[in-house]
Amino acid sequence: MARASNPGISKKSAAAFAEPQGSGSDNFSLRSLQDTLESDRRYQATQEELLHLYEQMLLIRRFEERAGQLYGLGLIGGFCHLYIGQEAVAVGLQSALEEGKDSVITGYRDHGHMLAYGIDPKVIMAELTGRQAGISKGKGGSMHMFSTEHAFYGGHGIVGAQVSLGGGLAFAHKYREDGGLCLAYFGDGASNQGQVYETFNMASLWQLPIIFVVENNQYAMGTSVKRSSAETEFYRRGTAFRIPGMKVNGMDLLEVRQAAKVAIAHVRGGGGPVLMELETYRYRGHSMSDPAKYRTREEVQGVREKSDPIEGAKADLLKLGVTEEQLKDIDKRIRATVSEAADFAEKSPEPEPTELYTDVLVESY
Amino acid sequence: MSTDEGAGRPMTMIEAINDALDIMLARDPDVVVLGEDIGFFGGVFRATAGLQAKHGKTRVFDTPISECGIIGVAVGMGAYGLRPVPEIQFADYIYPGLDQLISEAARLRYRSAAEFIAPMTVRTPFGGGIFGGQTHSQSPEALFTHVAGLKTVVPSTPHDAKGLLIAAIEDNDPVLFFEPKRLYNGPFDGYYDRPAKVWKGHADAVVPDGHYTIPLGKARTVREGEALTILAYGTMVHVASGVVESLGVDAEIIDLRTLVPLDIEAIEQSVRKTGRCLIVHEATRTSGFGAELSALVTERCFYHLEAPVERVTGFDTPYPHSLEWAYFPGPVRVGEAIERLLAAD
Numbered sequence: 001m002a003r004a005s006n007p008g009i010s011k012k013s014a015a016a017f018a019e020p021q022g023s024g025s026d027n028f029s030l031r032s033l034q035d036t037l038e039s040d041r042r043y044q045a046t047q048e049e050l051l052h053l054y055e056q057m058l059l060i061r062r063f064e065e066r067a068g069q070l071y072g073l074g075l076i077g078g079f080c081h082l083y084i085g086q087e088a089v090a091v092g093l094q095s096a097l098e099e100g101k102d103s104v105i106t107g108y109r110d111h112g113h114m115l116a117y118g119i120d121p122k123v124i125m126a127e128l129t130g131r132q133a134g135i136s137k138g139k140g141g142s143m144h145m146f147s148t149e150h151a152f153y154g155g156h157g158i159v160g161a162q163v164s165l166g167g168g169l170a171f172a173h174k175y176r177e178d179g180g181l182c183l184a185y186f187g188d189g190a191s192n193q194g195q196v197y198e199t200f201n202m203a204s205l206w207q208l209p210i211i212f213v214v215e216n217n218q219y220a221m222g223t224s225v226k227r228s229s230a231e232t233e234f235y236r237r238g239t240a241f242r243i244p245g246m247k248v249n250g251m252d253l254l255e256v257r258q259a260a261k262v263a264i265a266h267v268r269g270g271g272g273p274v275l276m277e278l279e280t281y282r283y284r285g286h287s288m289s290d291p292a293k294y295r296t297r298e299e300v301q302g303v304r305e306k307s308d309p310i311e312g313a314k315a316d317l318l319k320l321g322v323t324e325e326q327l328k329d330i331d332k333r334i335r336a337t338v339s340e341a342a343d344f345a346e347k348s349p350e351p352e353p354t355e356l357y358t359d360v361l362v363e364s365y
Numbered sequence: 366m367s368t369d370e371g372a373g374r375p376m377t378m379i380e381a382i383n384d385a386l387d388i389m390l391a392r393d394p395d396v397v398v399l400g401e402d403i404g405f406f407g408g409v410f411r412a413t414a415g416l417q418a419k420h421g422k423t424r425v426f427d428t429p430i431s432e433c434g435i436i437g438v439a440v441g442m443g444a445y446g447l448r449p450v451p452e453i454q455f456a457d458y459i460y461p462g463l464d465q466l467i468s469e470a471a472r473l474r475y476r477s478a479a480e481f482i483a484p485m486t487v488r489t490p491f492g493g494g495i496f497g498g499q500t501h502s503q504s505p506e507a508l509f510t511h512v513a514g515l516k517t518v519v520p521s522t523p524h525d526a527k528g529l530l531i532a533a534i535e536d537n538d539p540v541l542f543f544e545p546k547r548l549y550n551g552p553f554d555g556y557y558d559r560p561a562k563v564w565k566g567h568a569d570a571v572v573p574d575g576h577y578t579i580p581l582g583k584a585r586t587v588r589e590g591e592a593l594t595i596l597a598y599g600t601m602v603h604v605a606s607g608v609v610e611s612l613g614v615d616a617e618i619i620d621l622r623t624l625v626p627l628d629i630e631a632i633e634q635s636v637r638k639t640g641r642c643l644i645v646h647e648a649t650r651t652s653g654f655g656a657e658l659s660a661l662v663t664e665r666c667f668y669h670l671e672a673p674v675e676r677v678t679g680f681d682t683p684y685p686h687s688l689e690w691a692y693f694p695g696p697v698r699v700g701e702a703i704e705r706l707l708a709a710d
Contacts, residue, residue: 103445137478146477153444154477158468164434165469168441168449175397175423175447182441195464198434205429359479360513362537 028242033274034235036262037246043257047320053095053253054313055330057087060112061310062331062338063121064284067111067128071288075346076128079157080142083112085283088309089215090116092256093183093278096264101178103151103169105162106185108143109215109282110155113185117150121337125345133348137355151180160186160193163212167199170210170273181209181267189220191234200241200273207272211263212238214277215250221286222294238275250278251307254316281307373573377564379549381523381572382412382488385530386450388576390420393448396534398425400435400452400488409454410490410549436462436487440469443483443539450534456491456543457500463508470539471514486533486540491519492600492647493679493693494547494557498686504599504648504679509541510624510657516540516581517624521548521602522569525622528579536581545599553600554607555695582626586635590617593641593706596632596658598624601645601694608699616703624654632658633665640671641706645699650678672709675702 045053064082071080083090090112094104099117106113114124119135127134128142135145143157153169156162166184173180190196191214203210214234218225225232235245244266248259256278263274281303285292292300314327376384389396398413398420404427407414417425428435432453439449453459459466470483493502509517516538520526526544533540547553551562552569564570587602592615595605602620609616617635621628636642642662644655655676662674677694685692 105441135478136476136480139478140476144476146480148480153441153481154473156469158464161437161464161469164437164465165441165444167434168438168443169445170441171438172442172445172447175442176445195431195433195437198429198431199437201429202431202434202438359475361516362474362482 028244030236030239030245033244033246033262033266037248037259041258042252042254043261045254045257047317047322050313050317050320051322053091053257054310054317055334056091056116057253057310057313058331059121059334059337060087060091060115062334063115063125063341064111066338066342067125068284068288070129070342070345076142077130078141079108080128080288081109081286082282082284083109085303085309086215086217086250086280087112088253088256088313089213089250089278089280092253093213093260096257096260097183098180100149100151101180103153103173103180103182104185105153105166105169105182106155107159107162107187107190108155108157109187110143110145114145114147114152117147117152119147119150119152121341122344125341126348129345129348130350131345131348132351132355133344138351139355139359160190160196162186163190163193163196164199166210166212167203167208170203170208171206173209174206179268181211181264183211183213185213185215187220188214188216188218188225188229188234189223191237192229197241200238200243200275203273204241204243207270209267210273211267212243212273212275214275215280216277217280217282219282219286219294222290224294233277235275235277238273243273243275246274246276248276248278250280251309251312253309253313373571375565375570376523376572377550377570378520378523378526378544379410379412381527382530382544383414383416384572385527385534386413386416387419389450389531389534390416390424392576395446395448396424396450397442397447398450398452399428399439401428401430401454403427403452408452410546412488413452432458432461433465436465437469439485439487440465440473440483443485444473444481448534449485451485451487453487453489455497455501456489456505457503459487459489459505466509466515466539467512471512474538475514482537483539484537486530486536486542488530488542488544490546490549491543492545492547493684493689494553494600496686496689497684499683502684504646506541506543506624507648507652507654510654514539516626517543518581518622519543519545519598519624520622521545521599521620522552522567523564523572524569525579525585527572528577529581529622531576532578532581535578540581543599547600548603552603555604555693555699556607557690557695579622581623582628584622584628584631585620586631587618587620588616590615591639592616593643593703594619594632594635594639595643595645596621597645598622599647601647604694604696604699605645608696608703611696612700612703614703614707629661629665632662636662636666637669640669641709642666642670642674643702643706644674644676645678645694647679647694649681650676651681653678672706675706677702
């Protein structure tokens with residue numbers, strides 16, 4: 001029987017789930033974590049650290065470019081949501097987690113989050129092409145990929161639905177007293193789903209170890225945040241639930257990394273949930289079938305030129321003494337990795353028809 | 366049925382459910398019970414009475430009125446390795462949670478190619494007979510039997526309620542556990558104008574002590590017979606039994622106990638023997654679970670049938686308040702259907 005392997009049930013302390021205190025006390029400050037971040041905005045990465053993060057971002061970018069091509073060739077069917085432009089978010093946040101101890105859950109734009117965890121690009125690409133060797137045997141596809149090994153609880157195709165699951169994961173961390181926290185991603189579009197707020201309430205009421213991450217890429221499919229949201233400052237939306245908010249430049253890798261540090265320290269210290277808004281931008285359409293007529297070419301070009309996260313990290317690396325030559329070598333290596341993944345995904349066999357009926361229930365009947 | 370301990374005592378269905386939860390909370394530290402009003406208050410039907418005091422607020426706790434959130438949080442708990450038992454206060458309140466039940470709980474295993482499962486048992490009182498009107502009386506089981514990846518259980522006695530609930534909690538798939546609320550305190554036979562019966566003294570109200578399970582997917586033959594087969598579950602098992610007794614008909618009554626997985630062998634065997642089949646449920650008729658049963662019986666037993674399959678069900682209307690007993694498929698309609706079936710040749 002396959003299942004999430006989280007052995008060992010720790011002793012429960014009654015204090016862990018104490019009676020909620022109500023909100024009479026005035027110990028809540030929306031901007032408490034924001035002030036901490038603003039006092040020291042950027043993470044001080046070593047050259048080695050930054051090179052590693054840069055490589056991860058570049059891998060996501062090149063992987064996604066290739067996925068776009070495979071889609072165009074008809075090798076990837078159905079839905080395919082690319083992460084290009086948003087790389088600093090997944091890489092900056094997840095590099096601050098304790099892998100295996102902390103859990104991550106996200107929506108349908110999930111390729112980048114998996115790559116940021118160092119999951120083999122081959123099995124991710126093979127999932128996109130729907131092959132047996134894919135990480136979900138081709139049964140999940142682009143939007144639904146999982147990894148027990150990395151405590152990655154998936155890509156989820158229903159907008160906002162994963163946020164409640166993140167609440168449950170955080171509950172389980174607290175219940176097991178395993179010291180882990182949950183990073184639950186969702187978008188500016190999902191921010192208008194009711195169950196997100198049901199989860200905010202429960203997470204704060206029960207003081208769960210969870211970081212809610214709004215990846216605000218400015219457009220819910222084709223609808224800009226201004227046209228869909230009464231409050232476009234998403235980090236403020238936890239106020240009613242006494243969840244401190246943080247507004248972070250999601251295009252700056254080192255700021256994201258620093259913000260993660262601040263939020264994680266708060267959550268691990270027993271401070272309860274954090275709501276983090278990362279302002280970011282997707283360069284491509286919502287999915288591959290999106291002509292992107294809701295914004296101008298100039299707008300996209302402007303973001304690319306002024307605040308591309310990979311170019312930003314490159315500039316930081318050059319300042320740290322990395323040479324152009326080194327960066328070219330990295331790019332070459334990554335292109336080779338991605339080509340290998342694409343070949344693998346193209347050549348792997350499709351699942352046997354008998355797979356249709358496997359994994360429906362634990363036992364068949 | 367597997368039993369640790371033998372002796373038993375009479376219980377109501379509420380007490381049997383409470384006992385099952387109590388035993389599972391004590392046996393398995395991964396079991397948590399959550400829902401609206403279930404902790405401090407003990408549940409609107411008292412199914413969780415005393416459990417918070419005994420097992421603590423970490424194991425048995427109140428949630429906000431957030432059905433979608435409750436189910437969603439339970440999916441996450443289950444994926445992580447816990448065994449949540451959320452209560453949805455009335456089955457009529459489950460609809461906000463459908464997104465989580467259908468798109469997450471039921472499908473997580475398939476789309477992760479079995480990397481993750483979402484064990485959970487959603488307990489929810491369902492069915493009519495208590496003047497609950499359209500938002501406290503519905504029988505939405507067919508919505509869930511239609512969804513691949515879910516199991517659907519409906520007990521009809523205190524004995525079965527306990528054994529099936531323990532089996533459901535120990536099951537690694539998401540289970541919808543529909544509790545016929547009209548049976549909580551007694552075996553209701555559909556005669557609403559007669560004094561209410563209590564469980565005390567009923568053979569199936571004797572509930573064994575300790576841990577035991579009734580496997581999901583095994584029907585129970587309530588009564589053996591040769592003249593016709595009656596397929597029923599929940600409250601309608603008792604309605605059918607009452608009618609059969611009063612008419613003195615040699616009917617075989619099969620209590621399905623679980624709709625998914627379905628004990629098709631038991632059904633097939635019985636209908637092949639009797640050649641006549643009546644299906645009874647409270648839910649509305651069109652696309653109700655009876656339609657599936659009728660199709661299965663026709664497909665599998667066609668050459669053994671001596672009469673068309675009959676269904677007695679709720680009408681295709683919202684569950685009414687003032688006309689409850691016209692809607693409810695009670696003894697009169699069940700009796701007429703039996704007579705029609707026996708007269709056909």
